[in-house]
Amino acid sequence: MNNVLIVGAGRLGKGFMGEIFDNAGWNLSFLDNDDTVIKELNNNGYYKVTVHREDRIDNRIISKYKAYSYDKDYSCEMAIINANVIAMTIYPEDFPEAIAYMGAAFRKRVEENYAQNLDVICLTNKNYLIPSFEKLFLNELSTEKERKWFREHVALRDTIVRRATDSESNSSINVRSTAVLSLLVQSPLLNDLSSVEWIEPCDNVELMKDLKVFTVNGPHVTAAFAGYLKGYTTLNETVRDQECVDLINQVHDEIYEGILREYRVNKADLDKLSIFPAAKGELEDHILRIAWDPIRKLSRNDRLTGIACICLKNDFYPKGIIKSIANGFAYDNEQDPAAMEIQNCIKNEGIKTAIVKYCGLKENSILVEAIENDYNKIK
Numbered sequence: 001m002n003n004v005l006i007v008g009a010g011r012l013g014k015g016f017m018g019e020i021f022d023n024a025g026w027n028l029s030f031l032d033n034d035d036t037v038i039k040e041l042n043n044n045g046y047y048k049v050t051v052h053r054e055d056r057i058d059n060r061i062i063s064k065y066k067a068y069s070y071d072k073d074y075s076c077e078m079a080i081i082n083a084n085v086i087a088m089t090i091y092p093e094d095f096p097e098a099i100a101y102m103g104a105a106f107r108k109r110v111e112e113n114y115a116q117n118l119d120v121i122c123l124t125n126k127n128y129l130i131p132s133f134e135k136l137f138l139n140e141l142s143t144e145k146e147r148k149w150f151r152e153h154v155a156l157r158d159t160i161v162r163r164a165t166d167s168e169s170n171s172s173i174n175v176r177s178t179a180v181l182s183l184l185v186q187s188p189l190l191n192d193l194s195s196v197e198w199i200e201p202c203d204n205v206e207l208m209k210d211l212k213v214f215t216v217n218g219p220h221v222t223a224a225f226a227g228y229l230k231g232y233t234t235l236n237e238t239v240r241d242q243e244c245v246d247l248i249n250q251v252h253d254e255i256y257e258g259i260l261r262e263y264r265v266n267k268a269d270l271d272k273l274s275i276f277p278a279a280k281g282e283l284e285d286h287i288l289r290i291a292w293d294p295i296r297k298l299s300r301n302d303r304l305t306g307i308a309c310i311c312l313k314n315d316f317y318p319k320g321i322i323k324s325i326a327n328g329f330a331y332d333n334e335q336d337p338a339a340m341e342i343q344n345c346i347k348n349e350g351i352k353t354a355i356v357k358y359c360g361l362k363e364n365s366i367l368v369e370a371i372e373n374d375y376n377k378i379k
């Protein structure tokens, strides 16, 4: 039987990767450095996923798995040695620690299971990270034999995640997920994943990922920032507020306009990539998760500032996106450490310095002035 190891047993790890590989009959293992997550999985012996499809809601119970913490016995070792697929469902900043932890087992795999092919698929929303992840792997593999193994038997691949998956916390054993669009996985892979539902090979992944992060995650974070400022805690409340909906739609249309002016794609391509068909039922999704880490989300090439710069480069003024970025600077949710860092910077150094610093923009750019003006209207 095939083996998948899921690194990061939080929302996406359990609710997406765990669910689809279990459904396809694979052996499931989880690795997480948060002991609470692993205790919950092991003490309960199962977890539940409510899968919202276009035509039905599946209530899945997943019980056949092994779950490993970062323990002193290195109990995840065999799961790393025998995996056909390792799915990395963690945030970008967590990759160095995870890869360093797995290094010893990779070296043992070279000795004990050299010939078996391994696909490592990375499920983040940050683009262009694969070369830096490859360096992290190679840091763990110093001999010529180990590096040859990595070149010949490992495919390290990026993905484009088109699925919202949420729960009360990363350790919750009740997860909900929308299953309406596939995970696009950079080709080629070394294992045949054609029997795993919701996985689809993808060429040109870097371009497609930029377009997806702009078109899907730009309006998504716009909703989160706008909803928070209205006092909501969920996306569900936000999309019932007409003022928020108007801004989300405006941002969506501006993102499309910027992309259509900059890239050689048409509207039908963008719709196919980014429009989620309606799913059955209502999936609760929290603003805390969607806005999580506004430092990443407001950064120069990410979902808002990235496309705002593209719009301006193409002589198109992105009024709604600018307002959304300003809302991001007003996002002062104490549960989010990155939001607090931004707030401290605003308090100590002023809004203009914060915009320049976190959006990665030049001080005299028209975008900085416009964001500052909108921010001052909110505060």
Ligand SMILES: NC(=O)c1ccc[n+]([C@@H]2O[C@H](COP(=O)([O-])OP(=O)(O)OC[C@H]3O[C@@H](n4cnc5c(N)ncnc54)[C@H](O)[C@@H]3O)[C@@H](O)[C@H]2O)c1
Pocket (backbone or CB within 6 Å): 007, 008, 009, 010, 011, 012, 013, 031, 032, 033, 034, 037, 089, 090, 091, 092, 094, 095, 097, 098, 123, 124, 125, 161, 162, 163, 164, 165, 166, 169, 170, 171
């Ligand atoms: N949840 C979604 O809908 C969704 C959608 C698209 C992309 N993503 C991406 O998926 C990734 C995970 O998101 P999530 O919502 O599942 O977050 P999460 O916080 O629910 O889960 C992440 C898990 O990774 C664990 N972790 C952190 N560092 C680790 C390490 N060094 N080794 C092993 N485990 C570690 C955490 O303890 C946590 O349980 C992020 O990059 C996110 O951007 C999530």
Ligand SMILES: O=P(O)(O)OC[C@@H](O)[C@@H](O)[C@H](O)[C@H](O)CO
Pocket (backbone or CB within 6 Å): 124, 125, 126, 161, 162, 163, 164, 165, 216, 217, 220, 221, 289, 290, 291, 292
């Ligand atoms: O995962 P992040 O933090 O980059 O962004 C939060 C959400 O916008 C994101 O997880 C979406 O739900 C997902 O990308 C939809 O496919």
